Amino acid sequence: MDDVNRQKLVILGNGMAGARVAEEILKRDPAGALFDITVIGAEPHGNYNRILLSNILNGSQTEEEITMNPIGWYAANGIQLLIGTPAIGINLAKRRVMLLDGRQIPYDKLIVATGSRPFVPPIPGIDLYGVYTFRTLEDCKSIARFARQSGVAAVIGGGLLGLEAAKGLLTHGPAVHVVEMAPHLMAVQVDSAGGTILGRTVAGLGVTAHCNKATVEILSDEGSRVRGLKFKDGSELACDMVVISAGIRPNAELAKEAGLVVERAIVVDDHLKTSDPRVYAVGECAQHAGKVYGLVAPIWDQCAALADHITGVKVAGAYSGSLIATKLKVMGVNVGSMGERDAQPMDEVVRYEEAERGIYKKLIIRDGRLAGAILVGDTEAYDELLGKLRSGAALPARRAELLFGAAPAADFSLAGLPDDKQVCDCNGVCKGKIVEAIQAGKTTVHSVGKATRAGTGCGSCRKMIAGLIEAVAGELKADPAEAYYVPAIPMDKPALAAEVKKRGLRAVSAVMEALATREDEKSKMGLAILLRSIWGREYIDERDCRFVNDRLHGNIQKDGTFSVIPRIYGGVTTADELMKIATVARKYNVPTVKLTGGQRIDLLGIKKEDLPAVWSDLGMTCGYAYTKAFRTCKTCVGSDWCRFGTNDSTALGIAIEKKFQGLETPAKVKMAVSGCPRNCAEATTKDVGIIATEGGEWELFVGGACGVSVRKGDVLCRVKSQDEAIRMVARFMQYYQEHARYLERTYDFVPRIGLERLRAILIEDAEGLCAGLDERVHASLEAAVDPWVEDTRAGAKYPGQFEGLRRVALPVLA
Amino acid sequence: MPSIHMTPAAPAEFVAVCDVEELPIGLGRAFQVGPAAIAIFRTRRDHVFAIDNRCPHKGGPMAEGMLAGDQAVCPLHSFRFESASGRCDQEGMCPIAVYPLEIRDGQVFVNPTPLNERR
């Protein structure tokens, strides 16, 4: 390459805008003929997707997964990357950027993409141990680390980011409070009614919101640790950690000191040029036509316009500002907002509210055209509305049509969309691009994402991508691997079950031999459960397809010993039972005896060799605490003793545990029964929960969880008697058994199938399945045997099952 | 290191450990052979191999693990190790020691000096 003709282009800031603009320039100049590009970044990483940081915080994604341009990408594209050292000055006259380590980087053209930083209110205590901001990968890692040992965390700021932070914090254990100065949450995006509904949903997730509270001080204990917050009204909130999310401030100081025109941020024209013709600014540090944008969609538009101008290759055209419209998922709640938030006196307002389901929609209509919209809980109509807002088209006389979108017919309306219609707002991918990828053979949402990036941001457009695949390719290959029952066999559960039955495959090795594309242990484990449920007593039980826990019927510990947890039905025990456990614990020198979170007793540290003896000395039933099966049914004391108890929760819990013991399931299943809505047995966050109600009825919840995910169960039905409750639980269990993927907990299964559909199938018997389900669950329960009995009665099931290390002496060397 | 008593230059002799039939099909068993704790596996295709019983990751008891083809899967965190090379499927993890193994007349012999000295 002729270096003389190449200009030195320096991009200052390696964030969302900086890396994107480099990509846009490369797109227009793939050979790199125009520029010799250097990217300067203060963060010690390649470029990662900042909007996915909350997933780092809640642990659902890894650093690698959210990285968009790994460090190697830069060199591979001929870009010099200088990371880890911030710039400390720009010299416009000498055309240099000064770095903290003393280096000076010359430029012919400079693009400032320094983004913004969290605004930290100037209140006392801001520098205490346990106070964090939420902006970078490092922030998230520190917050997560600290949160694990925190009891109560407070987030200052109830905006989008504050709520995301709150949600992330929840996953680490502390109780979480959000403190907001405005009268309601997410004040930038939604109005007060929307905020109230959102607040209710957020509270349901376990976050306590305090609105109208201005924090004036972060209080400390004698040392330098956080102890609480103090508010303007004199009240206080105890907490041991604080995350500040009180807005952002553009990083515009360097530009200002250099002499560029800066108002709220660096002022740019329609080509993103600053007051110096060699210098551009883009992203959150730039101000265009009086507006500073804090979302990625407008930033993508800016990057395209800038690249057009700087390369002279026109693809996008000049930048004329972006409409502020956002569709987000905040704490699992879909929120869309566009245009104006509050109505003017003469405006027509159309409002729809359904507090129970957390749905709120509002349209502001001015002179017959849409001026703004807010959608909380259901954003189906978002695209339709955004189109109307953009085009200024006349609205249908029946306004309700706007609120609920046109009738379903989603796919042909998708096919009719113009090619330049943006589908993925996070990555700015339009329909045309996606269709191209589909035509090139990408027929899964995942592969389209890999090819175009669409759907890899917040994920809210994945449904649309799926629709497009259906419309273009005829059928959606739902990410095949996702639908497989086990990874090694490319079939979903019904297909696999049918094949297994057709060929009469009764052993895992036979299925692997006949159908698997590769060997893997997870698949063997999953198949074992499926085959057992299909063949019952005819199943050929090969022990090598079981994980060690299922071979030794206890949970392997980090030192190779095992835990033994016998059943204590409904958490109710007796003096005799306790003495038996105590005797065993003594006899085998059990190092740790612990009460579990499942209302029973764990004997930890048992040697493999001792297991059979421990089981038979206990003479109790196996608690299945180590495997994918029905685990426990926790109970509360209920009407037997409790002054609030309205029904006998203990008796029902014990009956349930006796009924379902030994049932293997696609993933573990935990149940609980509470005697009144105070819910001391925590039934609403169990796979199956039952709560006694005033008037002698029982309310059944399904799909609850409080492990990795926290989800409140959905109310399946109300029944009048214990027998009826057990019958409904059994029916649900069998349906779950037959339709869930391996390792799919009910907290994923129930939302996947949908509560309405479950009710239709299990209660109204809309598909005529109930009789069959009832019969089959009965058969499985009949076939269940206690593994502790089974494997001690006739001795070891395979050589070495209960033997430890066997010693072999070395021959004596001459 | 398991082979403290022997110099690699002078490998110890093969030691009879057990009958093939004493190995569970598709699983492993643990043996202490002189100074070395060794896990011996027998695949469903009757391939028998010997690796260290201590997972190089966090010391998991390999013999309790499952087999995925010719790979042994540690029971603690599911790292996989190849039977022939000892290579781990996780980046940055060192290979596990592999011991020479022979079957003579239905008897399993191993040599307690590993093939691949761990790097």
Ligand code: SRM
């Ligand atoms: C023993 C116990 C902790 C305790 O000392 O209290 C326990 C111990 C383990 N839990 Fe648990 N969980 C125990 C109650 C719970 C509870 C509370 C409950 O059941 O009411 C939960 C939250 C409820 C839920 O599941 O929704 C819980 C959520 C988990 C999870 C997260 C599951 C999820 O998908 O959210 C895992 C990981 C997994 O399953 O993949 C897990 C995994 C584990 C494992 C099996 C990890 C492992 O594979 O080694 C731990 C085994 C230790 C051992 O060898 O004993 N444990 N675990 C509790 C046994 C209860 C029992 O009597 O059976």
Ligand SMILES: Cc1cc2nc3c(=O)[nH]c(=O)nc-3n(C[C@H](O)[C@H](O)[C@H](O)COP(=O)(O)OP(=O)(O)OC[C@H]3O[C@@H](n4cnc5c(N)ncnc54)[C@H](O)[C@@H]3O)c2cc1C
């Ligand atoms: C947790 C979180 C969630 C978000 N969620 C969404 C969402 O769902 N949807 C949405 O549209 N937007 C979201 N946003 C906003 C979005 O991330 C930003 O609008 C976007 O990142 C702005 O891009 P930028 O390049 O201007 O700034 P940044 O991405 O912040 O990049 C600026 C970079 O410049 C570097 N830098 C600054 N000063 C210097 C210096 N002196 N020397 C060297 N380097 C420097 C910084 O270290 C940084 O890496 C979210 C933001 C956060 C923090």
Ligand code: SF4
């Ligand atoms: S018992 Fe449960 S919460 Fe505790 S360390 Fe083990 S898996 Fe984690």
Ligand code: FES
């Ligand atoms: S100890 Fe073997 S994988 Fe962790």
